[in-house]
Amino acid sequence: MSYLSNIYNGIKTLLTGMSVTGKYFLNARKGAITQQYPDNRATLKMFDRFRGEVIMPHDENNEHACTGCQKCELACPNGTIEIIWDRGIDEVTGKKKKKIDKFVYHLSMCTMCGLCIDACPTDAIKWGQNFENSVYDRTALTRVLNKPGSKVRAGIED
Amino acid sequence: METTVVNNNFKSEEYFINMGPQHPATHGVLRLLLTIDGEIIKKVDPDLGYIHRSIEKMCERDSYQQIVHLTDRMDYLSANINNEAVCLAVENALQLEVTDRIKVIRTIIGELTRIASHCLWWGVMGMDVGALTTYFYGFRDREMINDIFEETCGARLTMNYNVPGGLMFDIHPNFVKRVKDFVAHFKTKIPEYDRLLSNNVIFQKRTMGVGVLSKEDAISFGVSGPVGRASGYSCDVRKHHPYSALDQVTFKEALRTEGDTYARYQVRIQEMWESLSIIEQLIDNIPEGDFRVQTNAVIKLPKGEYYQKVETARGELGVYIISTGTKNPYRLKFRSPGFSNLSVLNHIAVGSKIADLVAIMATLDLVIPDIDR
Numbered sequence: 001m002s003y004l005s006n007i008y009n010g011i012k013t014l015l016t017g018m019s020v021t022g023k024y025f026l027n028a029r030k031g032a033i034t035q036q037y038p039d040n041r042a043t044l045k046m047f048d049r050f051r052g053e054v055i056m057p058h059d060e061n062n063e064h065a066c067t068g069c070q071k072c073e074l075a076c077p078n079g080t081i082e083i084i085w086d087r088g089i090d091e092v093t094g095k096k097k098k099k100i101d102k103f104v105y106h107l108s109m110c111t112m113c114g115l116c117i118d119a120c121p122t123d124a125i126k127w128g129q130n131f132e133n134s135v136y137d138r139t140a141l142t143r144v145l146n147k148p149g150s151k152v153r154a155g156i157e158d
Numbered sequence: 159m160e161t162t163v164v165n166n167n168f169k170s171e172e173y174f175i176n177m178g179p180q181h182p183a184t185h186g187v188l189r190l191l192l193t194i195d196g197e198i199i200k201k202v203d204p205d206l207g208y209i210h211r212s213i214e215k216m217c218e219r220d221s222y223q224q225i226v227h228l229t230d231r232m233d234y235l236s237a238n239i240n241n242e243a244v245c246l247a248v249e250n251a252l253q254l255e256v257t258d259r260i261k262v263i264r265t266i267i268g269e270l271t272r273i274a275s276h277c278l279w280w281g282v283m284g285m286d287v288g289a290l291t292t293y294f295y296g297f298r299d300r301e302m303i304n305d306i307f308e309e310t311c312g313a314r315l316t317m318n319y320n321v322p323g324g325l326m327f328d329i330h331p332n333f334v335k336r337v338k339d340f341v342a343h344f345k346t347k348i349p350e351y352d353r354l355l356s357n358n359v360i361f362q363k364r365t366m367g368v369g370v371l372s373k374e375d376a377i378s379f380g381v382s383g384p385v386g387r388a389s390g391y392s393c394d395v396r397k398h399h400p401y402s403a404l405d406q407v408t409f410k411e412a413l414r415t416e417g418d419t420y421a422r423y424q425v426r427i428q429e430m431w432e433s434l435s436i437i438e439q440l441i442d443n444i445p446e447g448d449f450r451v452q453t454n455a456v457i458k459l460p461k462g463e464y465y466q467k468v469e470t471a472r473g474e475l476g477v478y479i480i481s482t483g484t485k486n487p488y489r490l491k492f493r494s495p496g497f498s499n500l501s502v503l504n505h506i507a508v509g510s511k512i513a514d515l516v517a518i519m520a521t522l523d524l525v526i527p528d529i530d531r
Contacts, residue, residue, distance in 0.1 A: 016353050049330070052315050113224075113318045114312065115227070115318075
């Protein structure tokens with residue numbers, strides 16, 4: 001008797017489980033619920049706070065907000081950011097003033113912890129949404145973030 | 159009349175096989191040295207260290223803000239709770255009082271992390287014992303939590319959302335709505351989990367009475383989390399030493415007394431219900447206030463020793479800091495739940511079959527980077 005009830009219970013629970021999967025099979029949503037990347041590359045929009053890579057926004061006059069204070073370099077746990085700076089002349093006061101020569105960003109060492117952007121007093125760097133960072137040569141992951149010929153926006157003090 | 163000749167080529171003999179380090183059922187790079195007799199396990203010998211990254215040593219190099227992001231990489235499924243542990247330890251050492259808003263948000267995010275971790279565990283548990291469908295369903299529901307995290311924290315797995323003194327940024331305006339949507343959605347899904355897997359006879363036969371761990375052994379092996387609670391050992395840190403906003407909520411500690419694989423399964427299913435109830439109690443009235451309390455740019459802990467424990471999805475995570483008053487810790491030790499839970503594996507797996515070992519390991523819910531650190 002217990003043999004038969006075992007068979008009955010086995011089939012019953014199997015059908016109960018299959019009713020769950022069958023429900024999804026019959027009521028399948030239109031289209032897939034999985035991400036359609038890379039087919040949706042044209043329309044794909046990441047969330048605003050998504051951490052893809054560190055970028056330095058420049059305005060139309062080719063000016064950025066980085067004063068070269070090196071707080072991001074100190075905050076980074078991995079040595080991802082390297083600031084090569086020298087002394088420039090402040091146009092207004094005529095005094096010597098620190099300015100960045102190159103803002104070097106090693107994407108290959110970055111863990112996307114966000115401490116540099118958190119530490120930046122002038123919001124000179126922020127997160128970019130690009131996440132397609134595959135390259136054939138890893139030296140391509142070392143980037144200079146400030147554009148050639150760019151300078152710091154007037155009135156930015158750290 | 160023919161007589162049956164016993165074939166002496168099939169002698170019973172103990173032999174040795176490797177399970178891992180690249181084995182799908184070990185969920186990572188864990189190598190198990192199995193001594194088996196036929197299919198009966200005589201001895202399990204875990205071989206660790208394949209993913210050791212010396213996180214504790216790196217912590218001695220880093221400042222207290224920088225330590226937080228390393229803890230993401232230990233138990234990556236409870237990343238937010240790990241972050242919280244370090245931040246709480248530093249805040250307690252500085253005697254820094256954080257606002258209620260920070261506490262509530264930390265608790266909600268922590269419970270969401272726990273549900274996400276248990277969703278993944280449930281899917282993988284089903285897959286380990288042969289039910290592939292659970293994997294898709296578990297990951298489908300986890301995806302909603304990952305989207306919540308991505309919108310608010312900016313990352314899906316290694317969030318680094320907590321900082322000593324609060325949170326890196328405030329919650330996203332959509333956060334409350336998304337969490338409510340998820341809670342309503344997930345409440346209809348757990349009964350489906352039960353119908354699909356928990357009540358399945360084949361699954362019950364695979365798990366009931368397998369890998370029994372008694373309460374005494376659970377305590378003496380230092381087991382914590384759902385594994386300990388399935389043996390009747392009341393060890394929920396959230397209940398006994400509440401942190402953040404957990405003293406403002408009521409929830410039941412999931413306890414079973416059987417101590418077998420099925421009991422561990424049931425404890426985790428019940429924990430998902432309890433986490434949902436905690437989120438529901440907090441989500442409607444997140445207090446106003448600052449999301450971050452200002453700390454010094456260079457945090458220096460006073461000389462002394464500090465310990466903070468939290469309940470991750472796997473058990474008790476302890477952070478032990480020895481400070482000499484400088485900006486780096488002199489020594490930082492993580493008491494990780496996975497390591498203690500793994501130590502019990504040999505004890506409960508001896509005498510069972512290899513297929514049972516896979517089921518036992520699935521309910522121990524091992525995360526290998528947490529064990530090796």
